[in-house]
Amino acid sequence: MNLKTVVLLIAVIAALLVFSPQSAMAQKKAELKKVTDSVYSYAGVHSGTPGNVFAANAGIIIGQNAVLVVDTLGSAVEAEAFMTDIRKITDKPVRYVVNTHYHLDHALGNSFFADMGVPIISHAKCRDAVIAGGDKILANPAMFGLPPDFWKETRIVAPDMAFEREMIIDLGGLTVKLIYSGIKSHTAGSIMVYVPEQDVIFTGDILFTDFHPYLGEGDLPGWEKNLDFIRDMNVKNIIPGHGPLSTNRDLEDMKTYLNIFDKKAKELSAGEKDIEKLTSAMLKVIPEKSDGDFIVPMNLKARYLISNEKEQVGDN
DSSP: OOHHHHHHHHHHHHHHTOOOHHHHHHSOOOOOEESSSSEEEOTTOOTTBTTBTTOOOOEEEEOSSOEEEEOOOSSHHHHHHHHHHHHHHOOSOEEEEEOSSOOHHHHTTHHHHHHTTOOEEEEHHHHHHHHHHGGGGGSOGGGGTOOTTTTTTOOOOOOSEEESSEEEEEOSSOEEEEEOOSSOSSSTTOOEEEEGGGTEEEEEEEEESSBOOOOTTOOHHHHHHHHHHHHHHTOSEEEEEESSOBOHHHHHHHHHHHHHHHHHHHHHHTTOOOHHHHHHHHHHHSOOOSBOTTHHHHHIIIIIIHHHHHHHHHHO
8 A cells, every 4th residue: 555545544534533422422323224125224324423433324235045234334343233233134144245445434344244254345446455455554543533442353354355347146036236337436446236126226435425525535537427327327225325315316416516626626725725724615615515524624635735735845
């Protein structure tokens, strides 16, 4: 993992961990919500929710013979609680885990399921990123505002299996399609999990709904193409990576957001270098969201101020 990727990953972690412990204690524990007869998700939880502090929309797909888990949350402890929630819904065996991408809020619970003997699947580039990151991610939780024991039971586990474009899994009377559009988006290896018979798709972090997205390592033109790709599938039940259940309108809103953010950030960062003032100005001109304001300065630092900082170092 190169220095730029490490910096971006730290930005992701720091952004997702900025929540009030008091508000977390006041919130109800995350609960799996029924989307269809065969699909459940944590869709719509807020940052800091106990059991899902990163507000990631992990979920399950239940076939006649087996269960497939989509994403594993941010630690082995959260994954264990996730498994407890699964058992409240079904006693069928968990046979597969899928990582939609490598970011910690979606993949740091892998070790819990690996210890159960469940194979983990992802795109090849996601697997490479997990391997490259290694245990450096877990070395200093305090650096990210976490308690010292947050990752005590957690270790890095890379996916066992990887694919390039598409993979089909039969859960018994229910087909699951893992799809990579062939174009980079939120990350180089972000995928979708599609359940045709249930008219459901998990988009991973290709879509954030009513939640400011992390853009630090995103390919914005490719990201828009991925949103069009999902729109053209015309799926009824869209589960974003963060935020509530969504529709095609939310895909269009996300495209609009990406365009506005990029344009305004370039304009404003050309004249304003103070991150607090720049963030304040940006929040006045980008679409309002109910969660994730704390991610805006991370995006600015990762994409728009980093080149300015390099220039200043060069001048010295």
